[in-house]
Amino acid sequence: QSALTQPASVSGSPGQSITISCAGTSSDVGGYNYVSWYQQYPGKAPKLLIYDVSSRPSGVSDRFSGSKSGNTASLTISGLQAEDEAEYYCNSYSSRSTHYVFGTGTEVTVL
Amino acid sequence: QVQLVESGGGLVKPGGSLRLSCVASGLTFSDSYMNWLRQAPGKGLEWVSYISSTGSNIYYADSVKGRFTVSRDNAKNSLYLEMNSLRAEDTAVYYCARDWRHGSGSYSPWGQGTLVNVSS
Numbered sequence: 701q702s703a704l705t706q707p708a709s710v711s712g713s714p715g716q717s718i719t720i721s722c723a724g725t726s727s728d729v730g731g732y733n734y735v736s737w738y739q740q741y742p743g744k745a746p747k748l749l750i751y752d753v754s755s756r757p758s759g760v761s762d763r764f765s766g767s768k769s770g771n772t773a774s775l776t777i778s779g780l781q782a783e784d785e786a787e788y789y790c791n792s793y794s795s796r797s798t799h800y801v802f803g804t805g806t807e808v809t810v811l
Numbered sequence: 812q813v814q815l816v817e818s819g820g821g822l823v824k825p826g827g828s829l830r831l832s833c834v835a836s837g838l839t840f841s842d843s844y845m846n847w848l849r850q851a852p853g854k855g856l857e858w859v860s861y862i863s864s865t866g867s868n869i870y871y872a873d874s875v876k877g878r879f880t881v882s883r884d885n886a887k888n889s890l891y892l893e894m895n896s897l898r899a900e901d902t903a904v905y906y907c908a909r910d911w912r913h914g915s916g917s918y919s920p921w922g923q924g925t926l927v928n929v930s931s
Contacts, residue, residue: 703855734914734915734916734917736911736915736916738856744923745906745920745921745922745923746856746906746921747919747921748911748917748919751911751915751917752915752917755912757919789855789856791856791858791916791917792916793915793916797873798870799858799870799872800858800916801858802855802856802857802858803855804855805855805856
């Protein structure tokens with residue numbers, strides 16, 4: 701199962717907006733609107749932030765938004781806050797594996 | 812409050828077996844599509860297995876197919892993962908998680924995880 705490609709790290713100052721990319725292929729990200737995003741603090745379980753590319757579960761801050769263009773999905777965090785420091789993972793259906801594959805993960809640092 | 816609690820992890824020798832459990836509360840377990848996922852130390856997330864609400868549909872990642880068996884007991888609100896022929900590369904924190912929107916690869920909530928350490 702080939703993982704989706706994410707930048708290892710992204711940083712920003714409080715109040716800024718940052719975007720995390722999730723690069724795939726036409727067999728996964730580009731071919732299906734089944735992209736989800738997760739936030740994970742060290743030693744904790746992941747938390748669902750975005751599903752179906754851009755839908756947000758109730759209770760998730762509207763500072764988190766998702767989008768997709770071609771074979772790349774993106775998670776944007778607006779109004780960056782110290783509490784946003786965490787690891788972020790994307791996930792997509794893959795027709796090559798007929799399963800769901802995760803991205804490599806991105807560490808977000810608030811400067 | 813919706814809660815998933817895993818148990819059964821521990822230290823096991825290569826080639827050994829282990830059975831993980833996940834008990835659900837605060838949700839209608841019998842209507843829930845469930846998954847096992849794992850995360851090796853310092854590594855990313857990996858989906859391991861899926862079982863439908865009735866247990867009639869089951870899927871596995873290629874990395875565990877033929878060695879792991881997922882099952883559920885809706886009367887006990889419980890999900891299980893029987894792991895055989897364990898390898899060092901199976902060392903990970905194992906999470907159970909419910910499908911958030913069935914068929915979309917979205918998972919919520921997740922349990923707190925249970926650590927499986929395969930080592931001689």
